[in-house]
Amino acid sequence: MSVSVVLAGGGTGGHIEPMLALADALLRRGAIEGGLRVTCLGTARGMETRLVPARGYDLRLIPPVPLPRKPTLDLLRVPGRVARSVSETRALLRELSADVVVGFGGYVALPAYLAARRERVPVVVHEQNALPGLANRVGARVAERVAVTVPGTPLRGAAHVGMPLRTAISTLDRPARRAEARATFGLDPDRPTLLVFGGSQGAASLNRAAVGAADALTAAGVQVLHARGPKNTDVTVPPRAPGQAPYAVVDYLERMDLAYAAADLALCRAGAVTVAELSAVGLPAVFVPLPIGNGEQRRNALPVVDAGGGLLVDDADLSPSWIEEHVIPMVTDPATLARYAEHAAAAGARDADERLADIVLEVAR
Template sequence: MMQHHNQTPAERRPERQGQPLSVVLAGGGSAGHVSPLLAIAAAIRKQQPGAGIVAVGSRGGLEETLVPAAGHELAFIERIPLPRRPSADLARLPVRMRQAVTTAKAILNNAGADVLVGVGGYVCTPMYLAAKSLGVPIVIHEANTRAGLANRVGARFTSHVGTAFAATKIRHAHLVGMPMRADIAGLDRAGARAGARERLGLDPELPTLIVTGGSLGALRLNTAVSGALSALSAAGIQTLHITGKGKPVLNDDGTTLAAPLYSQREYVDTMADVYAAADLLLCRSGAGTVSEVAAVGLPAVFVPLPIGNGEQARNADELVRADAAVLVADGDLDAAWIERELVPLVLDGPRLEQMGAAAARHGIRDAAERMADMVFAAGGTPSA
């Protein structure tokens, strides 16, 4: 196999010269991996409609529903977390990894893969090792400011590495932005506002706060907002509260919380409408959310998730320093903070306009296309 490493896909597979590229995309588990994977796949298909697309994930992840819904073939590989300390799992790691690499090689060979694209997550490590062994070019996208272990391993095998943030430290990093859905990347907030508010059941004219903790919800945000409803409604601010699936905000008697100018939903699947309808977004600062609000020019108050190594705070740092967003620590967010700090901000139209413009200056709308160009370059096929 080693003799193939410096050959182009066409040289390795001469029978496929002139045929569309075959691309395998690996990653999954969370929306933070699946969303950019699907955006890159869509950009590849837009430039080369006949391109072969196979996604690789693990059972039980979001990819199990989202990838087939997008019309792509999905293959599975065992999730292999890398234990941080001695354990039985660590002792079994070499055998499990060899088995996973064998599965990964079969997936790449069955797809006739010209390029492997990895977006991070447990499935990527064996996919990168298999691609390296088979001489399949590798393209990587790293979504976080702190690069994950799998992508740091993969970056040893390729110079085609795109990052969502300029601050990300990983070998061969090229800033490309965060690949995102076309309806968000192309959103005209002002032009879409009236229709978005109508679809979300909101008044077309009132100052509008939208709160979301992501698909899983955020208890801290839910509790703080529910305690500040009287202050929000007294100020004439309408609030759409996206609470998270299975996490409605209830009264003590078990009924759904209600208040003037307030509505709640467990989930909204049209985030482009949320971004268009909001004057201000109160949210966590996952990499995808930070990148999307910047791309569409939406002012935000970020409440970083207080776990891990401070990744979410780092994600928000560039926009906060640019006065495009406000950051409040999870432990500091309560009803009193909302009444004292957030209510005046929602009502300050000129400041929100300045914040939105600053966000847009840091946003990147064509990240998916940039990644597709990287895929075509790695595969030796010019982009359209």
């Protein structure tokens, strides 16, 4: 029996990456079972215009429906935008003979949920963050099934499945790839290694603190792989003297799997995908939640931290001296790192893509 699955998850990488991980899992099922079609929905202004075609999936565009965070005159235009986007999405669902719509939140998912309801196409919702957004709160009310990444996420009828991840991450054997990974980044094969990154664009506070602690880190024998962000070219560290631990600064990490394999500890933000990837591969972390927004990053990290898989520090408290006092003793103690790594892995989920694919196909059929 042919099955048509429509995925709605455009806008940011936090929506797109789990959508594509699910698409890959569905594609593997289709290769075995046959007759399975996957189509992604997005908008012309999102990252999906680049990422989805690059992964080989069909992308259909619908009008975006951004929701103002504050009451403004623009709020008056929302109903008209919703109506137009829902109308165009309904036409696409009919054209694609959709059997199920899977939404990942954001301004692509909301019109997809409403269109599916009107076309009587069943809906599956996946929420990445511990605190769900408006689109998924609406979607959960009409969904056949709701899946979440973080236990206790407040959505009605939610089942905890974890975050769908790329197989390069979910199948990563860090110890087996460590030597290769460290050689790739010009690092010493045997030194304790700290990975610093703040998302695809970097994070100014993490950059300042890590660079400020560079001398203390390398003096303690800790080598650093630091992704500063492509626009932060002013973030530099003088070359280390011969025999000292290296401090490697890069703009962006194309191979996060190798970065994770190279590291013993991460210093990073607490976006939903980041937290899920680190716990899945068993890499302990010091999480520094983004200090703006609704506090979702702190909530994302808490289950891993509470399980003993990492530490949590407020952005305002992160400093070079904090790194010297807390990070250096942690990353230079193999027994402590091993305990944190074990607890991080226990809090992670490597098979969320397959578990979500099971749910989607069950609903579709």
